[in-house]
Amino acid sequence: MSTVLFYLLAAVAITGAIVVISTRDVMRLVLGLGAFLLSVAGYYLFYGATFLAIAEIFIYVGGVLVLVVVAIMTVHRSVESEPVLSNRNTFGAAVVALALFGLLVFGLSGVVAPGTASVAGAGIPAVGDMLLGALLPHFEIVGGLLLAGLVAVLAITGGER
């Protein structure tokens, strides 16, 4: 049963990813992205990392995806004109994508497999200990970086007003 679930999640994730890169319809793209993000959350649950799964749903599905839809609803005006999907850099992009894919397969093949049991230490206490213990400087630096990004966006878009 768990193997079936694993491949089901994989099928949903890959279908979602293919829809995202191939469709010209923005709303279909959002649906594909949603399916992909939800199946990634499903993978986290599959490996017992419940906190990561909920964080994925909270931040990506409930936050980022909603932001994308709001942006589409307020910006996308014409229904008829469809965006162009490819440009001249197709060949270079394909090489980079294949290289990244190879790297991921090479790096993760031993770690993640259909039969793997749950990852130890993925619960809330373990995550909290890590983030507010050994990894506290990293956590703070990432927070500062995100804040700098927010301020930069403000400065670039509407700082003068």
Place this chain on the structure above:
Amino acid sequence: MTGYWGGVVWGLGAGVLVGISTILGVWGERKVAGHIQKRYGPNTAPVFGIFQLVYDLLKLLTKEDIHPKQARRGLFNIAPLFMTTPIISSLVIIPFAAGWAPLDTSIGILFFLAVPSISVLGVLFAGWSQRNTYASLGGLRGAAQMISYEVPRSLSVLAVVMLAGTMQPVTLMGEWRIWWLPVTLIAFVVYFIASIAELNRGPFDLAECDSELVGGYFTDYSGIRWAMFMMSEYGGMTAAALFGSVVFLGGTWPLSGVLGVLVLLVKTVLLVIAFMWAKWTFPRMRPDQLMATSWKVLTPMALVQIVIVGVVIAWL
């Protein structure tokens, strides 16, 4: 019962629960509204008008499922599912009896706050796919409101989580003490108001107000798909009331066993009636007042509550 088939069974059970709470909720709302407005509400159907809900259900099930010509068919058809499914799945972490919940997980509180946020997508999809101005406006308003009110709502629950030292609803309900109620009173008020806004109900029903936006994000829906929007509203109200009585009012306290379940149900029904009371007595807010309430009133209140709880924990 856990495992994959257990999940399917609990999912179906929660779906039935949401359905029952919808038909009882619609009847109850009409009765409550009637008494507030000095009239009777549904009373010609047998047994205090309770058969009204059977009539309503039959009417909705047999009504034609209309698709507007300009609507985006695929998205239009599945948007109601995005509203109802998260509500149904969020019910699975509620401890219905002392020491027992369908899904007893250490992140239950977070689960309940995170999963219903998917229904913001349903509001947006519904608003966008109908391709008309009222629905788009309603969808955008609804999404903005639901995202803003998620902040004070999550912060208010955090106060009780700090006191209990756990995010596991079953353990939290077991740890609950009566003196928590006065200590977390501000958080309870914030949770109550923010929940109403999360559900797009009056006085925060700017997203679906019939006098300016016809029906808001479900303007063009009819029949069973419209009923699914109602299911998400009344199911969400029941879920919010259940969660509120578990987290803030001690759930099955002071009794245990079957009587405890009854106590939990009574608390839930009282909270649901309070939700309806708020809808039928307060006038609708303006959009700027709505946002100001969330960011300038409720969020600071929740933060003050967290400081209070921090002091109390240190003093213990």
